[in-house]
Every structure is written in structure tokens, then in C-alpha cells.
Amino acid sequence: MxxxxxxxxxxxxxxxxxxxxxxxxxxxxxxxxxxxxxxxTRRTEAGAFDHGCPGLVHGAWLLELAPLGLEHAEFAGREVPVPAMxxxxxxxxxxxxxxxxxxxxxxxxxxxxxxxxxxxxxxxxxxxxxxxxxxxxxxxxxxxxxxxxxxxxxxxxEYAPCWAAMAAWDAPLAIAEDHLADGAPGTPLAWAVRESAKPGRAPGERWTIQAGPGWSLGRLDDEPRAVALDLVAALGVAGHAGPLPAPTFLAAHRWRYARAVAxxxxxxxxxxxxxxxxxxxxxxxxxxxxxxxxxxxxxxxxxxxxxxxxxxxxxxx
Ligand SMILES: Cc1cc2nc3c(=O)[nH]c(=O)nc-3n(C[C@H](O)[C@H](O)[C@H](O)COP(=O)(O)OP(=O)(O)OC[C@H]3O[C@@H](n4cnc5c(N)ncnc54)[C@H](O)[C@@H]3O)c2cc1C
The missing domain is CATH 3.50.50.60 (FAD/NAD(P)-binding domain)
Incomplete structure (x- = not known):
């Protein structure tokens, strides 16, 4: 057939x-x-970013992936495929x-x-x-x-959208954590991760920064660079690093249909x-x-x- x-x-x-x-x-x-x-995974001149789903939720269902021979390891409460999502x-x-x-x-x-x-x-x-x-x-x-x-x-x-920023710097940022969830009050940040801290990733200061659904919806048709800059600023606030230096690489991706909420x-x-x-x-x-x-x-x-x-x-x- x-x-x-x-x-x-x-x-x-x-x-x-x-x-x-x-x-x-x-x-x-x-x-x-x-x-x-x-x-x-988005591959760029600054390195790779898992700019969509960041990892796999724990559960018995993971056993179903065993026949695939997929390598994955624990990171930030999820199983993260190696070397990339x-x-x-x-x-x-x-x-x-x-x-x-x-x-x-x-x-x-x-x-x-x-x-x-x-x-x-x-x-x-x-x-x-x-x-x-x-x-x-x-x-x-x-x-x-x-x-x-x-x-x-x-x-x-019904879907919830998500704006994701991908940013890289030449030197490490003064952010102690490798992973921030739910950001800080008053910031749009829902999830941010230092890509190089994940298992099996290439070195380099690269962050994927994702906004929550409400903020993403309100900014859905905004200019990607303006969105990305706002998410970088939110990372500085949530990471207690203050205003961050200008990234050497910056891109944004709009997931119009990120999660099926209904x-x-x-x-x-x-x-x-x-x-x-x-x-x-x-x-x-x-x-x-x-x-x-x-x-x-x-x-x-x-x-x-x-x-x-x-x-x-x-x-x-
Ligand atoms: C930012 C973000 C965070 C997420 N976080 C999590 C999480 O923590 N945990 C979790 O389990 N899930 C998470 N998800 C959701 C998860 O990624 C999705 O539920 C899952 O990947 C959906 O798989 P799918 O095959 O149903 O759809 P998709 O992955 O959307 O696949 C559909 C495919 O169809 C293709 N396509 C569409 N139209 C056409 C066409 N006309 N012709 C040819 N091809 C077409 C698309 O290009 C796409 O490749 C997240 C998603 C996003 C975006």
C-alpha cells in the first residue's frame, strides 16, 4: 500500500x-x-541552539525510545538528547x-x-x-x-505561541545558573538555558531564551530583532547580571503553534x-x-x- x-x-x-x-x-x-x-535544532555560525522543545519529560514512555538507540542525559529536570535535540x-x-x-x-x-x-x-x-x-x-x-x-x-x-531568542557572546556572562525557569517577576522569560551546559554540546556562551505564552501572544507580529533584544534584557534581569553586553550573534524564532494547550x-x-x-x-x-x-x-x-x-x-x- x-x-x-x-x-x-x-x-x-x-x-x-x-x-x-x-x-x-x-x-x-x-x-x-x-x-x-x-x-x-538551529545551527548557526555561533553554534547550535535547541530553540524549540528543550528536552523530554521523564516518564515510563521514555522506554519506548530505547529501540532507537538515542543517547540522552539528565539536564534541568528533563532528558536531553545528545548531541542536540x-x-x-x-x-x-x-x-x-x-x-x-x-x-x-x-x-x-x-x-x-x-x-x-x-x-x-x-x-x-x-x-x-x-x-x-x-x-x-x-x-x-x-x-x-x-x-x-x-x-x-x-x-x-487551541495553541499557545512562543517567541524564542538565540544569543551568543564571546565571553561568559555573569550568570551563575545554567538554566532559569519562569524568569523573574515582571520579565517575559519562561525558560532560558546556557546551551553549552547541556550534555555533549560544543563550548561557547550561547543562550536560548523563551518567552511565556501571554507575552508571546502580545508580541506575535513584532519585529524579531526587537523581540530578541527584549528577551536578552530579560535574561540579564532574571540572571541577576544587570544589563548584558551586546551579543555577537542574535536571532529570534516565532513558534506560532508551540504547544497545543487544548x-x-x-x-x-x-x-x-x-x-x-x-x-x-x-x-x-x-x-x-x-x-x-x-x-x-x-x-x-x-x-x-x-x-x-x-x-x-x-x-x-
Ligand atoms: C518552544 C517550545 C517548547 C516546548 N517544550 C516542550 C516540552 O518541554 N516538553 C514537551 O514534551 N514538548 C514541548 N514542546 C512541544 C513539542 O515540541 C511538540 O509537541 C512536538 O514536537 C510536536 O510534534 P508533531 O510531530 O506533532 O508536530 P511538529 O513538530 O510541529 O511537526 C509537524 C511537521 O510538519 C511539517 N509541515 C507542516 N505543514 C506542512 C506541509 N504543508 N507540507 C510538508 N510539511 C509540513 C512541519 O514543518 C513540521 O516539521 C515544545 C515546543 C516548543 C515550540
Whole structure:
């Protein structure tokens, strides 16, 4: 059976691996340059930054990652993949056919399956089954024509955004801690980490600084550099270092859909007649695994993993 998976984040790759193990011929389409989604690592001239998900919450679910051979180590109350957060999806993607840099623009129902169209109307093929694993609002757009009922469910999901700044300095900052959570009163900071302090990272004074959801929402359309400068100032306050010197490298990333704070009460969605399904952290609520340390929680990696696998089983049955 030919199956297309849209998205090479945790959910899409977990889905693709399970489909492949079940005997399907699977192609994964990913719009970014590589797999990872919200667990990717930004590589810059100043070094690497885990600018999205900072680590994996402890729990029995981690045993499910053991077959991947992923190296990870404890840091700041989480298990952190080594040598970078992106190692998680790199391990999940092993052996899969991932077409990176290919954005799926449209899914249409065709004789014998679903047709996928890329940018400029490029035909990406006809597949007997399609798994959509983009964040819910983007999934809703993709599902609108071919599976409108699933699109409507996806539109019910609420997300919290997150602005993340990545900053580097030539000399160490006068901040004693390697990790600050929830910042200081009056600052937007929700989480900041000295990247080089994490296990297996390259040396150098690099900080990833993430803002809380309320502040991020209020600044959603602001200019990235202004946002990044404000987050650097917040780091100085929260780290009791006063005004910080100008960073030698500074960038910002806006995660418009960082955490699904109101996911659906279903492990995945399937339109059996169309042969189309959807999965992701947004449709697998497991509140007992909630992670209030970052961005006041929301669904995360364990939910994405379980949702992707649930969709694979549903599409194969
Ligand atoms: C700042 C931040 C902090 C976080 N903190 C934590 C935490 O502490 N603990 C935790 O468990 N989780 C955390 N998370 C959430 C966690 O990263 C996500 O829940 C999880 O990675 C979601 O995986 P996913 O596969 O469902 O979605 P994604 O990772 O979003 O993957 C979807 C993929 O689909 C691709 N895509 C979308 N549209 C298309 C298209 N049209 N064509 C092709 N490809 C497409 C995207 O590029 C992306 O790669 C955090 C996330 C962020 C951003």
C-alpha cells in the first residue's frame, strides 16, 4: 500500500516508521530542510541552539525510545538528547524515505486514493492513504477539500505561541545558573538555558531564551530583532547580571503553534472513506504527562509519538 505522510516531526516519523514496519510503502513530505519540526535544532555560525522543545519529560514512555538507540542525559529536570535535540527526529527518521524541502499545498480525492500537490501545482503522486501531521491549523487547511470533517475538528484545537531568542557572546556572562525557569517577576522569560551546559554540546556562551505564552501572544507580529533584544534584557534581569553586553550573534524564532494547550480527546482522526487521517500532539491528550515547567504546559513529544503510532495502526487496519 502506498502511503504519504505529511510532516517529519515526531508524530509523522513515528507514524511512518510504524506504517513501514506494517509493510506499507511510505513517503514522508517535509516542508523544512530536514526532519524535526518543533524538536529541531538551529545551527548557526555561533553554534547550535535547541530553540524549540528543550528536552523530554521523564516518564515510563521514555522506554519506548530505547529501540532507537538515542543517547540522552539528565539536564534541568528533563532528558536531553545528545548531541542536540534534533537527534530525536534523526533517530526516528532512520531508514525512512523523507523528502525534505517539499511543502504539500493541497490534498484532493482521486480515483484510487488521494492526490498530493506541491508548490506551483507540482504533482507529488497519488496515494492510497494519507497521514497529515502538521500542527492543527495547518492540518485544517490541508484537509479542507478532501476531508472537511477532520478539518473542522482540527480547527477546535487551541495553541499557545512562543517567541524564542538565540544569543551568543564571546565571553561568559555573569550568570551563575545554567538554566532559569519562569524568569523573574515582571520579565517575559519562561525558560532560558546556557546551551553549552547541556550534555555533549560544543563550548561557547550561547543562550536560548523563551518567552511565556501571554507575552508571546502580545508580541506575535513584532519585529524579531526587537523581540530578541527584549528577551536578552530579560535574561540579564532574571540572571541577576544587570544589563548584558551586546551579543555577537542574535536571532529570534516565532513558534506560532508551540504547544497545543487544548488538544482533542482522540488519539488520532481518520476519515475511512477518504483513506485520510491526522495526528500530532494536538490529538492525543495525556494530562498525566503534562509538563508545567515550560510555557505552562500543553501537549508535547509523548503525545505526538503516541498519536502518530495510533494513526499508523488505524490506517493499516
Ligand atoms: C518552544 C517550545 C517548547 C516546548 N517544550 C516542550 C516540552 O518541554 N516538553 C514537551 O514534551 N514538548 C514541548 N514542546 C512541544 C513539542 O515540541 C511538540 O509537541 C512536538 O514536537 C510536536 O510534534 P508533531 O510531530 O506533532 O508536530 P511538529 O513538530 O510541529 O511537526 C509537524 C511537521 O510538519 C511539517 N509541515 C507542516 N505543514 C506542512 C506541509 N504543508 N507540507 C510538508 N510539511 C509540513 C512541519 O514543518 C513540521 O516539521 C515544545 C515546543 C516548543 C515550540
Amino acid at each position: 502506498r502511503i504519504a505522510v505529511i510532516g517529519a516531526g515526531v508524530a509523522g516519523l513515528a507514524c511512518a516508521a510504524e506504517l513501514t514496519a506494517g509493510g506499507a510503502e511510505v513517503t514522508v513530505f517535509e516542508k523544512s530542510r530536514g526532519p524535526g519540526g518543533r524538536t529541531s 534534533s537527534a530525536l527526529c534523526r533517530a526516528l527518521a532512520a531508514g525512512l524515505d523523507v523528502r525534505a524541502g517539499v511543502r504539500v499545498e493541497r490534498i484532493s480525492r482521486e480515483e484510487g486514493g488521494a492526490g498530493l500537490l506541491g508548490e506551483d501545482g507540482a504533482a507529488l503522486g497519488i496515494f492510497e492513504r494519507v497521514a497529515v501531521t502538521a500542527p492543527a491549523p495547518q492540518a485544517a487547511e490541508l484537509l479542507a477539500d478532501a476531508a472537511p470533517d477532520l478539518a473542522a475538528r482540527a480547527l477546535e484545537v 488538544p482533542l480527546a482522540a488519539p488520532c482522526l481518520v476519515d475511512e472513506e477518504a483513506g485520510i487521517g491526522a495526528a500530532g500532539d494536538w490529538c492525543a491528550p495525556r494530562p498525566e504527562l503534562g509538563d508545567p515547567g515550560v510555557l505552562q504546559g500543553g501537549a508535547g513529544v509523548p503525545e505526538a509519538l503516541h498519536s502518530g503510532r495510533a494513526l499508523a495502526r488505524a490506517l493499516l487496519s
